[in-house]
Amino acid sequence: MDILFQTISREQNSDTTNLADLPLPDMLVLLNQHDACVPQAINQVLPQVETAVRLITAQMKKGGRLFYVGAGTSGRLGVLDSAECPPTFGTDPELIQAVIAGGLDAMLRAVENVEDDRSAAVAALHSRKLAEEDVVLGIAASGRTPFVQAALDYAKETGAKTIALTTRGLSAISHQADIAIAPDVGAEVLSGSTRMKSGSAQKMLLGMISTAVMTRLGKVHGNFMIDVKASNEKLYRRAEYMVCQICSIDEPGARDLLQSVGYSVRAAVLRQLLNLPPEEALTRAAEPFRTLTSQLGAVGKYGE
Template sequence: MEKISKLITEESNPKTVDLDEMSIREMITVMNEEDMTIALAVQQVLPEIEQAIEQVVAAFKNGGRLIYIGAGTSGRIGVMDAVECPPTFSTPPELVQAVLAGGPGAMYHAVEGAEDDESLGAADLRELNLAENDVVIGIAASGRTPYVKGALAFAQSIGAATVSLTGNANSAISAHADVKIEVITGPEVVAGSTRLRAATAHKMVLNMISTTAMMKIGKIYKNLMVDLHASNFKLKERAKQMVCTITEAPYELAETTLETTNYNVKQAIVMILAGVSESEALELIDRSEGFVKRAVALASAGETR
């Protein structure tokens, strides 16, 4: 196994060797300067991110799931992204899931040693009844976490699509990945503290993957989140504003139509733009695979049933 001390994420950053003697302003200035390099590092792996998204879109279209798996900070970043998908895109919670070494409690309290067992990663994916039409993204800043390595090896053995997300090149977990996303952000401001730049890069990547995959299965109209789950006052007002913006309908019509559809924004938009009933709007959306523009185009072409 590769020595941890040889990993770039464990190296000492020459710009911060005197960190303990800096003023607060100097500390945050150097942190800010180092953070400016993160987006450029992500830019270098856009082709690999694109490949991963293509796998996720294919999985969604074939009834598969996106599953993040990791330990510590890496696993928590997966949880953060997964739990935001249902409210943002009205997806069922099982569509995008996150598995954390040590179980759900490890989100708040470290579970010592959980990341060091390859078999636990495989076992946790077995519990989810992992299938070949799923995509597993293994997240590990070091790229050598045994828990993640074991999970990806198991996923690959059953034919599921696999993606590695790491901060080191030619990593151990990447040996078990169909797509290797290795974002090289370099040594951390505080040596080895990968909750800093490496973690920020990985959150950016996961945001890209989940958001773009959702967009490619019809979860937006233009740049609006028309599949949001309007579960509170703020989101209901956002839903009304979206319907007004897209359809140019007055606020009162947007409100009454949304109330009729139980705040199904897509359905309300199609009803207003296409001049169809609630059931016809749902049918048009279904035939259009969730894309609002296609649904309206079908109605305009007289293809309502």
Template sequence: MNGLEKLATERSNPKTSKLDSMSVKEIIKTMNEEDQTVAIAVAKVLPQIEDAIHIVYDKLSKGGRLFYVGAGTSGRIGLLDAVECPPTFSTSPQMVQAVLAGGLSAVMVAVEGAEDDKELGENDLMQKKITSSDVVIGIAASGRTPYVAGALSYAQTIGAKTISLTSNMQAAISQFANVAIEVETGPEILTGSTRLKAATAHKMVLNMISTATMIQLGKVYQNLMVDVHASNFKLKERAKRIVCEATNVTNEEAEKALTETQFNVKQAIVMLLTEFTADEVAVLLNKTDGKVRAAIGEIKH
């Protein structure tokens, strides 16, 4: 025995002992019922998630970077969140990065043995030249993946802040974390298949961490994505709708302001709400670290 059988995520779920004989209706009903427990499990660790967000914001606001480290499904969940940051918040691809056991090729095909290599996790972070200015989030449903443990351990030795995200209590990788987020999602309906509830929980947590951090960084005004990168027709149309909603102008007025600012949504909004020029608004937003509400407040005072 190697201890895996003791993990909650590896145990058999008594509700699904006859899974193979269930009807499709019964299977999806059971899956839906089990999925509803995930949000409840996440709710129990909100204080730890909050602590993690404060750390991530502190590092990113000072020019640091965020690294998601994982193997298999955990690594892919990290990658999914990382790659969505540039189009959603116009962040640099370097600000939020994913480091996967086996490299990017492991996104499509599992790289055998990579997750069991603690030294590989350390070496992969070395390649990223991480410093004490950065923060590393190690993701592992089991909480014991050697690759992730190696990465977190190395990050601590060079002074980077570390956060662990697991689906088992008293996880092994938590010893290498400044903040340990242990979301106990329990046995999967398909025994050991942590791409189900565990992965769903981790996606929810990473959604919270990245979104709340970006809000604090000034990437949101009201509840609007004002730092959206309008790189195609769909996103340009979204940019127009955002400007219209934030300023109550017509679509034509929004398009004119966006054209003047080269589709910089923040600048367009402040221009329309204050009647400042594009150049004046650019200076003001730079002064307020890109925060629209603060920029408007500066003008009104």
């Protein structure tokens, strides 16, 4: 029996062999019980997550970028997290990027054979001018996807830092990377369907990593996303609420402040609390890697 066949046979969950025969209520209970294992598995690897967050933060302060690399579900989750960072944290779209096997076509439908295309992974990173200040985070449930392996190898050759994210414990790419994040979520309820527990774990970990990194870079004040890009009615209201809370002013006052600085929450707060003209508030708000507290020149209730 070859290694791949052994691995596939390991993925059949002996607890769920009767899944298709269960009454619907029992089926849903079983699915939920297995989903509940995911946070427990992640809890076991938090020290490795911390190390990864510290590494990414340090590299970004040197001018580096973060690249998520994956195929299939793993690649799509990387695209999702990278796409959500600019509106949430006001970051440049270049700062956190995703490389998915098969390109954008693979976002909406399965593209055959692309996860085995090692040269495509190298070409994608080369075209983006991967540098030693950057970090490549390879995502693969099994940890043996050739597209991801090639990306990590190329990153090593380039001098970039590397992180491997797998979900069935340590595996091939774990040993390629500088840091391995390898929770074991167990075999899937539906054998081999890594969009389930593995996908949930990847989504949680990528969100955890990007949020922690952005917080360490000063993009969060308290629990407010103060660099959010207000682009619709809901986000306008959210921006106004944040300014009301931070500055202890009413909604009309918050709205006037925000309108004067193009709805930049950080600039509105700086303008109000430091009595700045709009242009200076916007200039100060654009300072990289600064917390709002440090820009205000004092340690407030949230600390520095």
